[in-house]
Amino acid sequence: MRIVVAEDLALLREGLIKILQANAFDVVAAVDNGPSLIQALTTHRPDVAIVDVRLPPTFTDEGLRAAIHARKQLPGLPIVVLSQYVEQLYARELISDRAGAVGYLLKDRVMAVGQFVDTVRQVAAGNTIMDPDVVAALLTHRSADPQLLALTPREHEVLSLMAQGRSNAAIAAQMFVSEKAVSKHSYKIFTKLGLEPSENDNRRILAVLAYLEG
Amino acid sequence: MGLLGWSLVLLLGAALGFGLATLWITSVALVALGVTIPLTLLATVLVRWFADLHRQWAADRLGEPVARPYAPAPEGRWPMRFWAVLRDPATWRDWAWLVVNSVTGWFTYGLSLLLFLCGIFYLIYPLLYELTPPQVLRTPLGNGFRLRSVQQSFALVPLGPVLLALWYTTAVRLANLNALLIRSLLGPTEQARLRARVQQLATSRAETVDTQAGELRRIERDLHDGAQARLVSLGMSLGLAEQMLHDDPQAVQRMLAEAREATTDALAELRDLVRGIHPPVLADRGLDGALRALALVNPTPTTVVTRLPGRLPAPVEAAAYFAVTEALSNAIKHAGARSIHIEVEFTPHPGGSAGILTMRVSDDGHGGADVDAGTGLRGIARRLAAFDGNLTVDSPPGGPTEIRMSLPCASS
Numbered sequence: 001m002r003i004v005v006a007e008d009l010a011l012l013r014e015g016l017i018k019i020l021q022a023n024a025f026d027v028v029a030a031v032d033n034g035p036s037l038i039q040a041l042t043t044h045r046p047d048v049a050i051v052d053v054r055l056p057p058t059f060t061d062e063g064l065r066a067a068i069h070a071r072k073q074l075p076g077l078p079i080v081v082l083s084q085y086v087e088q089l090y091a092r093e094l095i096s097d098r099a100g101a102v103g104y105l106l107k108d109r110v111m112a113v114g115q116f117v118d119t120v121r122q123v124a125a126g127n128t129i130m131d132p133d134v135v136a137a138l139l140t141h142r143s144a145d146p147q148l149l150a151l152t153p154r155e156h157e158v159l160s161l162m163a164q165g166r167s168n169a170a171i172a173a174q175m176f177v178s179e180k181a182v183s184k185h186s187y188k189i190f191t192k193l194g195l196e197p198s199e200n201d202n203r204r205i206l207a208v209l210a211y212l213e214g
Numbered sequence: 215m216g217l218l219g220w221s222l223v224l225l226l227g228a229a230l231g232f233g234l235a236t237l238w239i240t241s242v243a244l245v246a247l248g249v250t251i252p253l254t255l256l257a258t259v260l261v262r263w264f265a266d267l268h269r270q271w272a273a274d275r276l277g278e279p280v281a282r283p284y285a286p287a288p289e290g291r292w293p294m295r296f297w298a299v300l301r302d303p304a305t306w307r308d309w310a311w312l313v314v315n316s317v318t319g320w321f322t323y324g325l326s327l328l329l330f331l332c333g334i335f336y337l338i339y340p341l342l343y344e345l346t347p348p349q350v351l352r353t354p355l356g357n358g359f360r361l362r363s364v365q366q367s368f369a370l371v372p373l374g375p376v377l378l379a380l381w382y383t384t385a386v387r388l389a390n391l392n393a394l395l396i397r398s399l400l401g402p403t404e405q406a407r408l409r410a411r412v413q414q415l416a417t418s419r420a421e422t423v424d425t426q427a428g429e430l431r432r433i434e435r436d437l438h439d440g441a442q443a444r445l446v447s448l449g450m451s452l453g454l455a456e457q458m459l460h461d462d463p464q465a466v467q468r469m470l471a472e473a474r475e476a477t478t479d480a481l482a483e484l485r486d487l488v489r490g491i492h493p494p495v496l497a498d499r500g501l502d503g504a505l506r507a508l509a510l511v512n513p514t515p516t517t518v519v520t521r522l523p524g525r526l527p528a529p530v531e532a533a534a535y536f537a538v539t540e541a542l543s544n545a546i547k548h549a550g551a552r553s554i555h556i557e558v559e560f561t562p563h564p565g566g567s568a569g570i571l572t573m574r575v576s577d578d579g580h581g582g583a584d585v586d587a588g589t590g591l592r593g594i595a596r597r598l599a600a601f602d603g604n605l606t607v608d609s610p611p612g613g614p615t616e617i618r619m620s621l622p623c624a625s626s
Contacts, residue, residue, distance in 0.1 A: 054494070061498040085485050087495050089507040108478045137511040144513060213510075 001124060004049040005030040006037040006063055007082075008056055012107070016050060019110065023117045034062035041070040041077065048124040052107075053083035053090070064090055075099055078124045082107050088141070088213075091134045095209060100202040103129040103165075122165070128205045129165035138163065138212040145214065147193050155192070158185040163212060165205045218330055220271070220389070221323040227268070228319025234261055235312035242300070251296045258299050265308050265400050268315075272396035275389060283307070283402035303403070311399035318395060322388045329381035337374030343367040422600040436487050444480035448473055496535050500525045504535050505556060514546055514554050514577075521559040526571065530623040533601055534558070534571055537594045541575035541617045544590045549579025549615055560623075571603075571621040581613035594619065 003025045007013040010032075017027050029040040033056040041049055049070075055062040067079045080103035081094060094102045103123040109131065110116045119129050139160060142148055151159060154175075161171045168186070172179040186204075190197040193211055198204045238257040245251060262284065269280040283304040288294055299305050335342070342351055343364050352361050361367050402410065455469045488494065496504040502520045509516040526534070538556060545551050554577045562569035585591045585607050595605040603621035 054498075059497075084481075085489070085494050087507050088510040089495065089499070089503065092510070106481075108481045111474050111477060140513055141511050142513075 001048065001121070002026050002028045002044065002046045003120075004028060004037070004040050004044055004046040006032070006034075006040075006049070006055060006066070007052040008032040008054075009052075012052075016110065019113055019116070020050075020120075023113075025120070033057060034066040037063065037066045038070055042073060045074065045077075048078040048080065048101075048120055050080045050082060050120065053081060061090065064093070068093060071097060071099065076101050076126070078126070079103070080105065080120055080123050080129075082110070086131050086133050086137075088134060088137050091130060091209075092213060095128060095206060098206055100128050100206070101126045104134060105129070105131045106133060127165055127202050128209075130163060130205070130209065132160075132164055135160050135163040135212075138209070142212055142214055150192055151189060155185050155189050158182060159189050159208065162186060162189075162204060163208045165201065167201050218327070218385070221326045221330075221385075224268075224271070224392070225319055225323040225327060227264075228316045228323065231264065231312040231319075232316035234264060235309055235316070238309060238312075245296070251292050254296060255292065255299065258305065261308050261312065265311070268396050269400050272393035272400070275393040276397065280397050280401045281407070283400075283406050304406070307399050307403075311396070314395070314399065318392070322392045326381060326385050326388050329377050329384070333374050333376075333378035333381055335374070336370050336377060339370045339374075340364050340367045418596075418599040418602075421596050425596060433487065433491065436483070440483045440487070441480045444476055444483070448476050448480070451476070492532060493535065496531060501531045501534055501558060504531075505538060505558065508539065508542070509556065512542070512546070512554070514551055516542070516554045516556065518556045519558070523560055523562070526560070526623055530571065530601065530621055533597055533603070534573060534619075534621055537598060537603075537605075537619050537621075538573050538575060540590055540594045541573075541619070544583065544617070545575060545577040545579060545615065548583065549577050549581070549613070551577035551579035551615075553578055568622070568624045571623050573619040573621075574616060575619075576614060576616040578614050580611075581609045581615050582611045583607050583609035583615050583617070591617070 001024075003020060005013060005016055005020070005027055007016060007030075013030055013032065017030055020027055028044045028046055031037050031040050035057075037049075037051065037055070049067070051063045051067050053061050053063045055066070064081060067081055071077050071079065075097075076099045078101035079094075081090075082105055083090075084107055086104065086106055091104050094104055101123055103119055105116075105119065109119070122129055139148070139156075148156075148159075157175065158171060161174065166174070168179050168182045172182045175182070187197055195207050195211060198207060234257070238254070238261055241254040241257050245254065262282075266282070269282065273280045285298065285302045285304070288298050339351075343361065451469055451473045455466045455473070458466050458469075493504055495507045499507070500522075502518075502522055505518045505520065509518045525531070538558070542554065542556070545554050554575065557572075557574040557576075559572050560569055561572065583591065585595060585605065591605065591607060598605055598619055598621060601621050601623070603619060606618045607615070608618070609615035
């Protein structure tokens with residue numbers, strides 16, 4: 001799988017490349033600023049890109065803007081955005097084109113290497129993955145919503161994992177239940193929230209995120 | 215027309231003022247007898263109230279406030295207070311103004327009033343001629359000019375519009391002239407103004423230095439007890455894992471997983487700390503983006519309206535952001551609000567990029583917020599004072615609450 005990495009701190013860039021190469025990714029370009037990122041994306045057209053939010057020359061959200069800009073030229077280009085902090089505002093901007101193939105994660109998550117590599121593959125396959133912190137913030141934001149209060153703690157947990165973009169299989173594994181139980185929970189959640197049930201993981205997460213943003 | 219009414223009121227005031235001036239100076243002069251200290255203090259209160267009315271009037275005319283120049287009154291016995299009043303130059307300038315005003319009032323308000331009344335008088339002269347007995351109003355311009363019929367009296371009517379036009383063109387100028395006089399005598403002198411400013415700057419600087427030092431101490435402690443300690447423990451675990459690698463690989467695997475958890479915790483702590491120092495989203499997106507990001511994750515429905523021309527200077531952005539955050543958390547914690555509205559607006563001064571940043575945080579909670587009650591609002595006021603900004607709270611019991619904050623600044 002061909003991959004472009006954008007990270008300005010050499011230490012972290014090398015670390016990322018090592019992890020990716022150890023997991024059989026082909027890092028075709030590694031850049032350290034916004035303009036070169038856009039150039040690398042358009043020339044290499046990778047299967048997926050991993051982008052740090054804060055990049056030179058402005059040292060603001062250059063990486064995020066470059067990613068959104070690149071996806072306008074190459075619609076649906078899979079991008080995983082990494083950051084030292086996550087903002088609901090940025091998550092919303094990233095998924096606003098509803099094209100999927102977006103991941104938005106804290107840099108900490110790279111440390112769980114297996115899960116991180118899985119996330120990159122999922123995004124490359126067109127899915128949307130959100131950091132648990134983003135989802136937690138959204139759930140706090142809607143904590144007074146009567147429909148959310150009507151969910152059982154179990155359903156709440158399933159909803160939170162769905163909002164992170166996990167598949168039924170992954171949710172089942174994490175919660176130590178059967179996949180069938182998860183799909184039963186998810187059916188009930190969608191009914192309680194008044195959403196159209198969907199078996200497609202990407203459509204499902206977008207629907208749930210849209211609901212939570214309310 | 216409003217000016218005309220004011221002219222009458224102020225003219226009467228000028229006469230009344232002279233009475234006050236006499237009363238005051240007499241009571242001061244009689245202090246030797248010992249009995250009139252209370253009377254002087256009472257007269258002073260009256261004079262100051264009277265001067266305040268005029269300050270307000272002048273401020274409305276000039277479109278800018280006329281500050282009260284009085285030195286703060288000391289607590290204590292009457293002789294002390296009496297002495298403080300006598301030593302305050304503003305007291306004597308008040309008195310001088312009363313005397314001056316009782317004279318100049320006639321030339322300004324009086325003249326204005328006279329022009330108007332004479333204008334009307336000549337305008338309706340024929341009517342008055344008709345209504346009055348034969349001996350009255352027959353020689354309007356002296357004995358050499360005797361009116362013999364009502365037709366002749368119409369010759370005086372053109373004087374009416376002329377005088378009214380004169381009144382109309384001079385009324386505003388005369389009133390402004392008076393307002394200027396009031397400002398120069400009742401407002402603070404340049405020296406008093408500077409003294410007050412120096413006092414205010416010294417206080418706000420001392421508070422800023424204290425706040426800064428406190429913040430740095432807090433950050434130091436957080437780093438020392440938090441992230442730093444976690445890194446030390448992480449290093450210890452890794453050292454131990456290294457040692458055990460040959461003997462117990464399974465235990466090492468467990469230790470490495472724990473070490474990873476510890477790293478995540480340390481990062482979360484650092485993230486919170488960074489947010490408290492300078493939120494990254496504020497650096498990325500400025501005040502507008504940062505406030506929107508804040509509203510997005512707020513459990514209480516919050517709307518944000520901003521009218522900003524561009525990015526503001528970084529220190530102003532940070533001060534404004536933390537002020538709004540504090541006001542917001544106040545509303546969430548204490549007001550029991552169901553919805554919150556944040557409004558931020560930059561108003562440029564005419565002809566320049568400098569201006570005033572106004573922030574309003576309003577909620578529909580139960581009100582009763584008070585600057586002096588808690589540390590939250592007081593803290594905001596202190597932070598804003600460092601920028602010459604201020605904070606006002608409008609929060610009647612039962613709500614709603616509006617916290618208004620302003621910061622002078624330049625925009626880029």
